[in-house]
Amino acid sequence: MEPVDYQDTFIAAAEDCPVDRGTVPPGETIAARTFRLIAAHPYRHTSGDIIFTVWADRTAIPEAVRPDARRAFYATGRACLRASDLGRRYGWGIHADSAGRLALVGMETEAYAEFLAGRRSGGSGASVRVVKAMRRSRPRGS
Numbered sequence: 001m002e003p004v005d006y007q008d009t010f011i012a013a014a015e016d017c018p019v020d021r022g023t024v025p026p027g028e029t030i031a032a033r034t035f036r037l038i039a040a041h042p043y044r045h046t047s048g049d050i051i052f053t054v055w056a057d058r059t060a061i062p063e064a065v066r067p068d069a070r071r072a073f074y075a076t077g078r079a080c081l082r083a084s085d086l087g088r089r090y091g092w093g094i095h096a097d098s099a100g101r102l103a104l105v106g107m108e109t110e111a112y113a114e115f116l117a118g119r120r121s122g123g124s125g126a127s128v129r130v131v132k133a134m135r136r137s138r139p140r141g142s
Helices: 030-040 047-058 063-073 110-116
Strands: 009-012 092-096 102-106 129-132
Touching: 009 110, 030 047, 030 102, 047 063, 092 110, 102 110
Parallel strands: 009 129
Antiparallel strands: 009 092, 092 102
């Protein structure tokens, strides 16, 4: 696993997120690309997969060299999905299951409320660690 991966964790939307529901990011932004990859295949990819794939696609890294490029990419520190605009700006929570695979959860859903309370969606009673996406701005007085 890459250092950006989470397991049994829910990344909740930032405290200062300007929306109250999951909103599809527009255009070809990093957030839009990240959204499409996770939404198209819930619980298939890890954070490391998503972050690297978005970067590799944007920089046109050929498939043949991606394994070596991925090792080089993660040889230095990288921001995790807590810094993604999906949770900071567009109202998405991100759930990482026990294998670190991701799914998006809109703020307006019952599943989001369950995850935010530290429970896995579906009423299993199992707990999940909750962390917040990074704020978009500094709190006043800081």
